Amino acid sequence: MAQMTSRERLLATIRGEDTDFIPLGQLFHSTVLGTPPDRQWHDQFERAAVMLELGIDPVIDIWMPAPEPPPEVRVRKWSEPAADGGETLLCAEYETGAGSLCQKVRKTDDWHDPTHYAFLPAWDGNAHRAPDRFDSIDLMDDWFTRRYEVPLVRGAADLDAFDQLLQAPRGARRDAWIRDARRAKAIAADMQLLTQARRVSVGDWFMWTCLIEDFCVAMIEAPEYVQRFYDIVQRYNREIIDMVLEVGPDLIQYRGWYDTPDYWGHERHQRILVPKIQELAAQVHAGGSLFCYLLTEGYTHYRDTLRELEVDVYLGLEPLAARKSEDFELVKNALGDRSCLWGGVNAPVHVQRSTDAELDEHVRYAVETLGPKRFIMNACMYIYDDDVSWERLLALVAAWRRHCSVKSA
Secondary structure: OOOOOHHHHHHHHHHOOOOOOOOEOOOEOOOOOOOOHHHOOOOHHHHHHHHHHOOOOOEEEEEOOOOOOOOOOEEEEEEEEOOOOOOEEEEEEEEEOOEEEEEEEEOOOOOOOOOOOOOOOOOOOOOOOOHHHOOOOOOOOHHHOOOEEEOOOOOHHHHHHHHHHOOOOOHHHHHHHHHHHHHHHHHHHHHOOEEEEEEEOOOOHHHHHOOHHHHHHHHHHOHHHHHHHHHHHHHHHHHHHHHHHOOOOOEEEEEEOOOOHHHHHHHHHHHHHHHHHHHHHHHHHHOOOEEEEEEOOOHHHHHHHHHHOOOOEEEEEOOOHHHHOOOHHHHHHHHOOOOEEEEEEEHHHHHHHOOHHHHHHHHHHHHHHHOOOOEEEEEEOOEOOOOOOHHHHHHHHHHHHHHOOOOOO
8 A cells, every 4th residue: 555644544544444554643742752952842843743753643733722701701810818828729700790600729839830731732732831820820720620629610509600601712812713723724734644623521521610529429419400510511512613613623522531430430421421422523523523532541331332422533542541440352342443442552651661572562462452443553641741751752653663564764
């Protein structure tokens, strides 16, 4: 078979078509890997050029906009001491036409840590937080999850205001996002790379906006509240996807980082999340893009449900997740070649801490069990600069070459 472009190879793999070899579609976090001086990069496009030199298949991310209050919502921000005399609380109040919502977040000792990134990266992949934004809070932040003193949403009484607060961008902000997304897509086209719009989510929202323990109890005791909470989130998702489809990415990623059995179990996953995931998949397909489900744990537990979803590619399967409970053979037997699997090995353990011989064995097992059709190798979930060194990344590439019928460069 003639050599394919990177984009052609990944698209063909996801669709179950013949390819010239099994791709290594390695995904990276937005931080800069500790590369040699002649391989440094400053944005995702320079990084993609370096990865192409290695012969692997990078992906250009089109990051969806971070949620922000609409212009008509009055925002007030301040700080105050915690009642227990501990950390300072960073506070924000959002005054909507349906009432006010308040957030209070503990400013812990690691608040200024360099790994405290912006909630979503900019169009070029830069996610670093500006120093003047460290001492106040944005509407959304992954770091809120275990630092909330007062969450954005505390119960059913907050949902009318939440509905007004959670709005897709419009006007100049929407236009700016469309412009930047098209810039990213144009660069990807010049480099012949796949584009992936990241990220829309359902289940994860309870982590970002609520107290985890309270919401888990509400899933049992207050199902009407939980249903309306996710109806609001889903309305926002549909609006965002409509906007993203104007740009036409190859792939739209649904992020199910916390769609895991520990929180949901089989019954609630199927009853609450699956109908909304299916609805988003149908919307994405109708708009001409492929649908990706990022799931970090639960493939083996959910395998019969996953087989019925209209998902083109599942991202995140690796054998060390959920206390080593994932069984590649069971998952592959359940899914067959109905959906593509994108994963295979664990980044910080298999790549960084294993010997070359051990890494080779992990890659071989993943390829033979999950491949050869509809399989994309990836060290999960991403490669971070503090998890995997440049030398170990090269070891992964070498192992992939040995087992994926790739000629040395």
